[in-house]
Amino acid sequence: MVVIAVTGKGGTGKTVISALLIHFLSRNYNLLAVDADPDSNLPEALGVKPRKTLGEVREVFQESRDEMGTMNKEQWLEGKIYSEAITEADNFDLLVMGRPEGEGCYCFANSLLRGVLRKLMRHYDVIVIDTEAGLEHFSRGTIGGADYVVVVTDMSKKGLSTAKRIKELSSELKLNFKKIFLVGNRMMNGMDEEIRKFSDEEGIELLDLLPYNEEIVKLDIKGEPVVLIDENSEYAKKVKKIATRLVGDSNG
Numbered sequence: 358m359v360v361i362a363v364t365g366k367g368g369t370g371k372t373v374i375s376a377l378l379i380h381f382l383s384r385n386y387n388l389l390a391v392d393a394d395p396d397s398n399l400p401e402a403l404g405v406k407p408r409k410t411l412g413e414v415r416e417v418f419q420e421s422r423d424e425m426g427t428m429n430k431e432q433w434l435e436g437k438i439y440s441e442a443i444t445e446a447d448n449f450d451l452l453v454m455g456r457p458e459g460e461g462c463y464c465f466a467n468s469l470l471r472g473v474l475r476k477l478m479r480h481y482d483v484i485v486i487d488t489e490a491g492l493e494h495f496s497r498g499t500i501g502g503a504d505y506v507v508v509v510t511d512m513s514k515k516g517l518s519t520a521k522r523i524k525e526l527s528s529e530l531k532l533n534f535k536k537i538f539l540v541g542n543r544m545m546n547g548m549d550e551e552i553r554k555f556s557d558e559e560g561i562e563l564l565d566l567l568p569y570n571e572e573i574v575k576l577d578i579k580g581e582p583v584v585l586i587d588e589n590s591e592y593a594k595k596v597k598k599i600a601t602r603l604v605g606d607s608n609g
């Protein structure tokens with residue numbers, strides 16, 4: 358199993374890159390896509406209509422747990438997640454985490470969920486997680502861990518400082534990722550230097566620099582999924598290469 362988490366500053370292209378990684382990798386691997394951004398939009402990028410979020414299932418559990426009596430609550434949660442939260446797309450499954458819980462004590466629900474999620478994840482070869490920059494699900498332990506973290510940055514200082522903070526955060530919290538990579542996105546010609554320098558100085562290996570792509574903008578404005586992008590475009594080819602690199606890396 359290879360777990361890839363895509364993170365970075367808001368608006369840098371995490372969802373676009375996650376969706377394309379999922380699109381290409383799901384042709385060769387049994388894949389679970391996870392939308393771990395509370396402001397979820399991975400399903401739209403993939404062109405998939407999502408079912409319930411994990412958060413919604415947790416709410417139902419919270420409301421009905423007193424009436425469950427001696428029923429095995431972990432089994433109940435597992436069943437509910439499969440029957441109501443996992444969306445089966447053509448080539449992959451999708452799980453949307455949803456918003457964090459409200460007031461009250463969710464410790465029991467969350468500790469059961471952790472177990473169920475770990476078990477569920479083991480059914481897949483590859484898991485791609487579109488997440489926010491705070492790595493919330495990893496710091497809380499909802500999602501057990503990731504092998505590779507791909508930090509997406511654009512050509513902004515803020516994008517780079519977020520990348521640096523993610524690296525620091527992951528060592529502070531001892532998240533034990535195998536490796537943190539950097540990807541530059543929406544690049545303009547001749548603007549690579551700063552990002553290359555940053556990658557060297559901070560020791561965050563640069564996977565690639567992805568160009569600004571007009572088709573992505575057009576698909577977005579038309580409300581069409583980004584996975585319809587021309588596969589022969591430089592952009593798609595570069596993401597395919599990243600996909601092979603990440604999953605290939607785990608085997609050797």
Ligand SMILES: Nc1ncnc2c1ncn2[C@@H]1O[C@H](COP(=O)(O)OP(=O)(O)OP(=O)(O)O)[C@@H](O)[C@H]1O
Pocket residue numbers: 365366367368369370371372373374394542543544567568569570571573574577
């Ligand atoms: N290489 C690119 N060229 C042109 N537009 C792009 C490119 N990458 C992403 N975009 C556009 O930039 C916007 C932000 O991309 P995306 O939603 O993937 O970022 P995000 O990091 O997931 O954002 P959020 O933090 O809101 O989840 C979208 O409108 C997307 O279509």
Ligand SMILES: [Mg+2]
Pocket residue numbers: 371372373394398487
């Ligand atoms: Mg996003």
